[in-house]
Amino acid sequence: MKEISLHIMDIVQNSVEAGATKVSIGVDVDSGRDLLTITVSDNGRGMDSEMTRRVTDPFVTSRTTRRVGLGLSLLKDTARQTGGRLEVLSAEGEGTRVIATLGLSHIDRPPLGDIASTLACLIAANKSIDIDYHHACDGREFSVRTEELRSRLSGVSLADPLVFCFVREYAEQGISQLCSTTPSLLV
Numbered sequence: 489m490k491e492i493s494l495h496i497m498d499i500v501q502n503s504v505e506a507g508a509t510k511v512s513i514g515v516d517v518d519s520g521r522d523l524l525t526i527t528v529s530d531n532g533r534g535m536d537s538e539m540t541r542r543v544t545d546p547f548v549t550s551r552t553t554r555r556v557g558l559g560l561s562l563l564k565d566t567a568r569q570t571g572g573r574l575e576v577l578s579a580e581g582e583g584t585r586v587i588a589t590l591g592l593s594h595i596d597r598p599p600l601g602d603i604a605s606t607l608a609c610l611i612a613a614n615k616s617i618d619i620d621y622h623h624a625c626d627g628r629e630f631s632v633r634t635e636e637l638r639s640r641l642s643g644v645s646l647a648d649p650l651v652f653c654f655v656r657e658y659a660e661q662g663i664s665q666l667c668s669t670t671p672s673l674l675v
Contacts, residue, residue, distance in 0.1 A: 489562055491601025492526060492590075498559035499528040499586050500610050500619075506532030508583065510618040511610075515603065517592065517625040517667065523572070524592045524600075529585040535578040543576050563588050570594035604659035607632060608652045615646040623663055630662040 489495050496513060503511045508530035516525040535543065544564045563586075564574040570591035578584040590597050607621050611634055621632045632655065634646060644651060 489559075489566075489598070491599055492524075493601035493603045493606040495559065495563045495566075495588070496526060496528060496603070497606050497610065499563075500614075502559065503528065503530035503532050503584070504614055504617065506530065506534070506584065508532035508617065510620075511614075512620045513607075513610075513622070515600070515623045519592060519626055522592045524590045524597065526588040526590075527585065529583065531583040534580045534582045534584055536580050540576055540578045540584075543578075544574060560586070566590065566596070566598060569596040604656045604663060607659050608656035611637075611655055612647045612652045621659070623666060625666045628666050630659075630666045632659055632662075 489498070500511055500513065510531045512527070512529045514525070514527035514529075516523075516527070518525070544560045560574065560576065567574045567588045567590050571594055572589035572591055574589075575587045576584065577587070603623075607619075611619055611632075617634070619632075619634045623630045637646060637651070637655070641651065
């Protein structure tokens with residue numbers, strides 16, 4: 489995948505298919521340590537230890553619609569190419585946590601991509617799931633929580649096109665301001 493935001497979308501889709509009702513997404517930029525850490529956690533079905541161990545194998549998937557699962561294996565390769573790693577933690581009935589650490593300034597690190605549009609799409613497409621997005625950049629933080637959005641929208645659906653536009657613009661501005669002192673962290 490050409491952008492990290494597409495990896496995030498793929499992992500969240502896995503969470504949705506695993507029956508998650510809550511998904512937390514974290515993007516943490518630490519320029520002092522030259523690290524970009526992506527974390528996606530859910531409260532879905534989780535996996536047994538054997539599946540957890542094999543989940544980054546491209547020819548292992550729990551889906552019945554296809555026989556390959558390339559998302560996590562591609563992210564694992566990307567993380568390794570940048571001097572980082574991928575860790576998958578899961579337990580049956582407790583959910584799954586995927587942590588990808590990438591070399592921030594490494595030439596092979598893909599750009600973050602359009603994370604604001606990705607977030608808006610994930611929220612609109614999964615309006616009944618609680619999604620918490622947290623973005624940290626060298627100690628400064630920005631977040632979006634669907635639980636908070638729902639309480640302020642007084643019954644307006646998260647799938648409403650105006651809500652989609654608001655979330656995208658709000659996230660775009662928040663992330664831009666967060667990383668304004670180091671614009672190279674936006675890519």
